Amino acid sequence: MRGTLNASVVLFSLLRTFTVLASAQQPFQYGEMSAPQYTLPSLPYAYDALEPHISAQIMELHHSKHHQTYITNLNAALKTQAEAVHSSDITSQVSLQRAIKFNAGGHINHSLFWQNLAPASSSEAKSSAAPELLRQINSTWSDEDEFKEAFNAALLGIQGSGWGWLIKVEVGKEQRLAIVTTKDQDPVVGMGEVPIFGVDMWEHAYYLQYQNGKAAYVKNIWNVINWKTAEDRYLGSRADALSVLKASI
Numbered sequence: 001m002r003g004t005l006n007a008s009v010v011l012f013s014l015l016r017t018f019t020v021l022a023s024a025q026q027p028f029q030y031g032e033m034s035a036p037q038y039t040l041p042s043l044p045y046a047y048d049a050l051e052p053h054i055s056a057q058i059m060e061l062h063h064s065k066h067h068q069t070y071i072t073n074l075n076a077a078l079k080t081q082a083e084a085v086h087s088s089d090i091t092s093q094v095s096l097q098r099a100i101k102f103n104a105g106g107h108i109n110h111s112l113f114w115q116n117l118a119p120a121s122s123s124e125a126k127s128s129a130a131p132e133l134l135r136q137i138n139s140t141w142s143d144e145d146e147f148k149e150a151f152n153a154a155l156l157g158i159q160g161s162g163w164g165w166l167i168k169v170e171v172g173k174e175q176r177l178a179i180v181t182t183k184d185q186d187p188v189v190g191m192g193e194v195p196i197f198g199v200d201m202w203e204h205a206y207y208l209q210y211q212n213g214k215a216a217y218v219k220n221i222w223n224v225i226n227w228k229t230a231e232d233r234y235l236g237s238r239a240d241a242l243s244v245l246k247a248s249i
Contacts, residue, residue, distance in 0.1 A: 035078035038071050040064070041111055041248045049119045053220040055209045063114065066204050070106030070185070071248075077103060105185035109163055109198060111244045116197035116233075118226035125224055130231035133196065140177050148222060151199075154179050155218050161202045162186075168194040168234055194238045197230045 043063055048056035077099045084092035118124040127134055127144060134144065141147035155164040162183045169176050170192040177196075182188060188195045199221055206217035233241045 035075075035082040036249050037075050037078075038107060038245075038248045040068050040071055041114065041244060043114050045117075045119055050117060050224045053120060053223045054117075054206075058204075058206065058208050061208070062200075062204060063110075067106070067110040070103045070110065073099065074103035074107055102185050105187040107248070108187040108189070108242070108245065109185055109200070111248060112195055112241065113198055113200055115244060116226050116229050117224050118228070120223040124226050124228035127227050130227040130234070133227070133231050133234040136177055136234070151179050152215075152218050154181055155199055155201055156215060157181070158201045160184075163198050163200060165198040166196040166230070168196055170194065189238075192238075194233060194236070195241050196233045197225060 040063070043059070046056075047059040047063070050059060077096050081093060081096045081100065084090075084096065123129055137144060137147045141150055151164060151166065158164065158181050160183070162181055163186075164179065164181050165188050167178050167180055167188055169178050180188065188198070199218070201214075206214065210217040
């Protein structure tokens with residue numbers, strides 16, 4: 001059971017990223033100054049499995065160093081916040097929100113990213129593994145090629161660091177697909193938004209291999225998109241897509 005949040009924590013629950021993490025059905029026992037501790041999720045493939053499109057060197061550094069750093073910093077910030085709540089130190093609670101949002105977003109985004117990639121030789125990397133999603137893509141963008149062109153344009157239009165996402169937007173009984181971009185490590189956690197798949201456009205995701213050839217990275221990553229995972233997310237809910245976060249505690 002999740003512990004009772006005091007008034008100051010309820011105030012900060014308006015922060016979207018923190019709300020997603022707090023909804024993971026894990027204990028937040030602030031009276032005992034405890035908080036959830038996240039761990040690095042294992043990859044569902046070897047570091048070299050995405051070659052030649054993404055090198056083993058990039059994958060190892062990206063996963064074991066970059067993602068791990070977000071988790072380490074998130075755990076430290078959540079622990080400090082639990083202590084600040086326990087001592088009613090609202091100033092410290094306010095100052096921690098930026099770090100929580102950034103590092104929680106890094107954990108959310110990368111956890112989703114690893115799962116929406118697959119070796120190019122696998123059946124999961126073929127768009128035929130996502131018949132229902134592909135039907136909706138064709139309805140929205142005319143065909144798969146038009147969709148990829150639109151997605152690539154969005155990715156290459158990101159200034160600085162960020163992410164590109166295909167999302168399902170649910171409003172009442174209606175649902176539609178949309179391409180969105182997010183800045184830095186801001187995650188897709190809006191009401192009714194389900195992340196289908198995302199592409200990391202931070203330099204650490206491609207620079208060691210592609211250097212300043214960002215367009216080549218964008219072109220080649222389509223070879224390792226996991227369409228089976230995309231189909232599952234399209235047919236499921238946001239809670240289903242984010243279930244990987246629960247597994248990382």
